[in-house]
Amino acid sequence: MQNGIQIQNRDGSTFIEETPGRGFLNFLYGTNPLGKLGVDVLVKRKFFSVLFGKYMDSSLSKGKIAPFIEKYKMDMDPYIIPNQGFAHFNDFFYRKIKPEFRPIGDGFVCPADGRIVAFDTLEEGQKFYVKGKQFDLETFLGDKQLADQYSGGAMLVVRLAPVDYHRYHFPTSGIVGPSKVINGYYYSVSPIALKNNWAIFWQNERSYAIQDSAEFGKVLICDVGATLTGSIIQTYEENTFVEKGAEKGHFAFGGSTLVVLLEPGKINFDRDIKMNSSNGKETYVKMGETIGSAQNL
Numbered sequence: 001m002q003n004g005i006q007i008q009n010r011d012g013s014t015f016i017e018e019t020p021g022r023g024f025l026n027f028l029y030g031t032n033p034l035g036k037l038g039v040d041v042l043v044k045r046k047f048f049s050v051l052f053g054k055y056m057d058s059s060l061s062k063g064k065i066a067p068f069i070e071k072y073k074m075d076m077d078p079y080i081i082p083n084q085g086f087a088h089f090n091d092f093f094y095r096k097i098k099p100e101f102r103p104i105g106d107g108f109v110c111p112a113d114g115r116i117v118a119f120d121t122l123e124e125g126q127k128f129y130v131k132g133k134q135f136d137l138e139t140f141l142g143d144k145q146l147a148d149q150y151s152g153g154a155m156l157v158v159r160l161a162p163v164d165y166h167r168y169h170f171p172t173s174g175i176v177g178p179s180k181v182i183n184g185y186y187y188s189v190s191p192i193a194l195k196n197n198w199a200i201f202w203q204n205e206r207s208y209a210i211q212d213s214a215e216f217g218k219v220l221i222c223d224v225g226a227t228l229t230g231s232i233i234q235t236y237e238e239n240t241f242v243e244k245g246a247e248k249g250h251f252a253f254g255g256s257t258l259v260v261l262l263e264p265g266k267i268n269f270d271r272d273i274k275m276n277s278s279n280g281k282e283t284y285v286k287m288g289e290t291i292g293s294a295q296n297l
Helices: 022-029 033-043 046-056 059-071 089-093 122-129 137-141 144-150 191-196 271-278
Strands: 004-008 014-018 114-119 154-160 167-169 174-176 180-182 206-213 217-224 232-234 240-242 247-251 256-262 267-269 283-285 290-294
Touching: 004 283, 046 059, 046 089, 059 089, 114 122, 114 271, 114 290, 122 154, 137 144, 144 217, 154 267, 206 232, 217 247, 267 271, 271 283
Parallel strands: none
Antiparallel strands: 004 014, 114 154, 114 283, 154 256, 167 247, 174 206, 174 240, 180 206, 206 217, 217 256, 232 247, 267 290
């Protein structure tokens, strides 16, 4: 039996992504009532992730770095390593990357390293996760007027695995406004959890900002928290013009997700990504890779 998730590369090849704690996640987010109780009582609660985050921010967690690198056979050459080494696990987790390893492409670029799905409309996106279940845009954004603005528009979902580069960037250039935080829970955002409950996207803690782009309109970028992701850190300056590829922020420890919304008629996602998404497959893409172009109306 396959112990991971099949991910599509852009060259047509595939690889199997190991899911840390796969059996435990199946227990928590499957049909077992004891698993559901564990999620409701402990796992989804903020204090659980915050306490774990404090440990990952302490020097006590340094010993976990080398085994993690070895277990996942990580190539550390692309990353900037402090002269004195990483101070704690989170310092390693949101490590910076050397710019030459993430060139910024033309058009609309991927905002983070991760496994992505992209849809021309939100209605198409619902088929990927839970067939027949509508994406609750108004609850997700906490704003009916804003939900109406993006209704019928395009959606990009970028899922970051624990081994990924965990800083995220702007997919286009433009003036970006302030971040708005929407309080919520801390469910896992692994495919195992999302398969059974797409509502996690509008139940988890999240924050969003809108970037006003001359080429792609008002692009809404939402950072979604997850189990053990005790904090979402914004590093950009609000109400300023930012260049495509500039850093927006980073996640502390835990797998996390970005959801990007575009108004109707603003983007054509690349054909390979749309095809994979329509076939229920995630595509692995690195930050800075071109994933779409402006739609000519």
